[in-house]
Amino acid sequence: MPASVAYLFDRITVNPRQCGDRPCIRGMRIRVIDILELLAAGEQIFDFLEEFPDLELEDLKAALLYAVCKLDHPVLAT
Structure with missing residues (x-):
């Protein structure tokens, strides 16, 4: 993962x-x-941010990155 998003x-x-x-x-x-x-x-990103004013664009990016990291793991075949 690039340090720019860590x-x-x-x-x-x-x-x-x-x-x-x-x-x-x-x-x-x-x-x-x-x-x-x-x-x-x-849901459109900017509509989402309007509906949840406590959230920031970086929060949405963080949620997506979290999902990517949770799903990107090796699967070992036996």
């Missing part, structure tokens, strides 16, 4: 007492999965 991971927080220990954005109760589901459903 800082985005600082925006992802996990707290066992918040949102069922699921990754959230900057300690808020906005889960990464919520962002991904809304984007997958066709």
Whole structure:
């Protein structure tokens, strides 16, 4: 992962007492999965930011990067 985007991971927080220990954005109760589901459903990025004024564009990028890193892992065949 390029160092130019690694800082985005600082925006992802996990707290066992918040949102069922699921990754959230900057300690808020906005889960990464919520962002991904809304984007997958066709929500436009700038409409999204307007509806959630506490979010920033970098938060959406962080959610996408988090998903990429979670999915990009080797699968060992036996």
